[in-house]
Amino acid sequence: MYSSNRGKKEMQPNEQILVDRFCGGDHTAFHELVGQYKKKIYFLAYDITGDHHEAEDISQEVFIKMFRSLKNFRRDAKMSSWLYQITVNASIDSLRKKSSKPKRSIDEFEQINIQEQLLGGTVQSLDPQRSTESSQIQNHISQALQKISPKERTVFVMRHYNDLKLNEIAEILNVTIGTVKSLLFRAIKKLRKELSSYMGNPVMEVPNE
Amino acid sequence: MSDCKKCQSLFLEAFYEEMNPEQEQFFKDHLLVCEKCKSKFEEMKSTLQFMGKRVRPEPGKIFWDLYEERLAQRIEKEEILQPERESWQKRFARTFTFVPKWAYQAAAALVLIVVGIFIGRMVFMPPAQEIQKASTQPGLTTPQQQGTALVHRTQSYIERSKLILLALVNFDPATEDPYALDLPYQQQMSKELVQEASYLKRELAESNQERLENLIIDLERVLLQIANLESQNDFEAIELVKEGVTSRGILMEINLTDLRRSVRRGKSPISPEQPSPKSQTH
Numbered sequence: 494m495y496s497s498n499r500g501k502k503e504m505q506p507n508e509q510i511l512v513d514r515f516c517g518g519d520h521t522a523f524h525e526l527v528g529q530y531k532k533k534i535y536f537l538a539y540d541i542t543g544d545h546h547e548a549e550d551i552s553q554e555v556f557i558k559m560f561r562s563l564k565n566f567r568r569d570a571k572m573s574s575w576l577y578q579i580t581v582n583a584s585i586d587s588l589r590k591k592s593s594k595p596k597r598s599i600d601e602f603e604q605i606n607i608q609e610q611l612l613g614g615t616v617q618s619l620d621p622q623r624s625t626e627s628s629q630i631q632n633h634i635s636q637a638l639q640k641i642s643p644k645e646r647t648v649f650v651m652r653h654y655n656d657l658k659l660n661e662i663a664e665i666l667n668v669t670i671g672t673v674k675s676l677l678f679r680a681i682k683k684l685r686k687e688l689s690s691y692m693g694n695p696v697m698e699v700p701n702e
Numbered sequence: 703m704s705d706c707k708k709c710q711s712l713f714l715e716a717f718y719e720e721m722n723p724e725q726e727q728f729f730k731d732h733l734l735v736c737e738k739c740k741s742k743f744e745e746m747k748s749t750l751q752f753m754g755k756r757v758r759p760e761p762g763k764i765f766w767d768l769y770e771e772r773l774a775q776r777i778e779k780e781e782i783l784q785p786e787r788e789s790w791q792k793r794f795a796r797t798f799t800f801v802p803k804w805a806y807q808a809a810a811a812l813v814l815i816v817v818g819i820f821i822g823r824m825v826f827m828p829p830a831q832e833i834q835k836a837s838t839q840p841g842l843t844t845p846q847q848q849g850t851a852l853v854h855r856t857q858s859y860i861e862r863s864k865l866i867l868l869a870l871v872n873f874d875p876a877t878e879d880p881y882a883l884d885l886p887y888q889q890q891m892s893k894e895l896v897q898e899a900s901y902l903k904r905e906l907a908e909s910n911q912e913r914l915e916n917l918i919i920d921l922e923r924v925l926l927q928i929a930n931l932e933s934q935n936d937f938e939a940i941e942l943v944k945e946g947v948t949s950r951g952i953l954m955e956i957n958l959t960d961l962r963r964s965v966r967r968g969k970s971p972i973s974p975e976q977p978s979p980k981s982q983t984h
Binding site: 545560659674684 | 752
């Protein structure tokens with residue numbers, strides 16, 4: 494879906510040192526790089542696919558690709574952009590393969606996990622009614638995210654949950670900032686519509702990009 | 703671009719704090735004076751803030767502690783398979799590395815020759831149907847050619863017989879030297895022609911050329927008489943032969959045959975003798 498990106502920003506100095514060490518045969522450098530990126534990659538894959546097992550599988554695929562290609566990695570490319578790009582492509586491929594299969598609104602793992610996090614050991618969150626209400630909101634948000642298109646969801650989660658700037662998203666997806674903003678506006682409009690019962694206001698008019 | 707459009711195009715940058723100072727100033731100033739843009743921005747902001755309530759499920763400490771171990775196992779598993787694939791490729795490459803360059807060139811040339819021959823056979827060989835047709839006719843003698851050969855042999859026979867007959871008919875013992883006739887030579891030639899006539903008759907009969915067959919029969923009789931002459935001084939016997947030639951109209955028949963042949967040659971020089979109308983009635 495997305496063509497390969499030509500990084501415009503150079504690697505960070507510590508990343509460059511790690512790559513040099515790996516090329517010199519030091520495999521601990523690879524583990525350091527994995528440690529640095531594993532959560533970012535896993536959560537981006539999770540946000541796009543909405544599936545914990547798929548996210549783990551994709552994140553491992555990304556690091557295997559990195560392991561094989563690190564020696565040929567261009568020094569003028571930005572490692573994070575390269576890894577995010579692989580992640581996005583793998584996640585969208587995964588969605589395409591799974592498109593025929595029935596979708597799960599929220600998996601068991603997620604359900605239990607959300608409740609654990611919401612409880613968080615605080616007195617307030619021990620209130621069962623409040624906990625159920627929060628769990629329902631989480632469920633609705635997850636469902637709303639799954640209802641928008643993969644492109645819109647990818648751009649939205651990249652900006653809103655993974656803290657990637659608009660120009661970084663454009664660079665990773667090899668599109669213009671205008672396209673990124675347009676996809677974001679559309680995603681927000683659809684999400685507002687899906688979650689209108691919580692918003693309490695009519696669907697906003699999204700500016701035309 | 704109007705100020706409202708410009709302001710709305712900065713909504714995302716404003717929410718995510720990606721504006722430069724100049725844009726920020728413009729945005730703040732515009733929202734102070736434009737309620738419509740302010741309302742729209744608040745709507746978008748509330749949606750995004752609501753979406754911010756989403757809690758990502760945290761896989762947990764154990765998941766992350768064992769993540770790299772699982773990754774290492776997977777890499778090891780895939781790297782075990784990878785060398786097998788590589789070794790096969792390397793083995794293949796190694797096998798062909800030992801083959802000298804000229805061997806590849808020779809093989810390529812051979813392939814080109816074979817392909818060339820194949821294409822040549824496909825393009826220039828006559829169709830199989832024609833080959834089959836030719837194979838049913840042994841040698842170069844088609845039925846037409848066989849008929850033409852028979853006609854030529856018959857003509858040759860008639861020509862040679864005619865020369866003997868003319869020599870005999872034109873011989874006048876009263877005015878000419880009997881030795882000028884060279885009867886022994888004429889007799890020898892007649893014997894050979896009589897022998898030849900036996901084959902020729904049969905072939906003409908088989909090809910239904912009755913007129914020529916009859917002529918050959920007549921010639922055979924006369925030539926047999928000539929061959930049986932006892933002496934070149936036996937003028938009475940010579941006169942009997944001459945009378946037989948004249949009475950049977952053999953020379954006239956020979957001339958008619960020549961005439962027919964010359965007429966036919968004007969149409970088709972090698973067409974075989976057509977069966978006579980008499981034979982066709984049988």
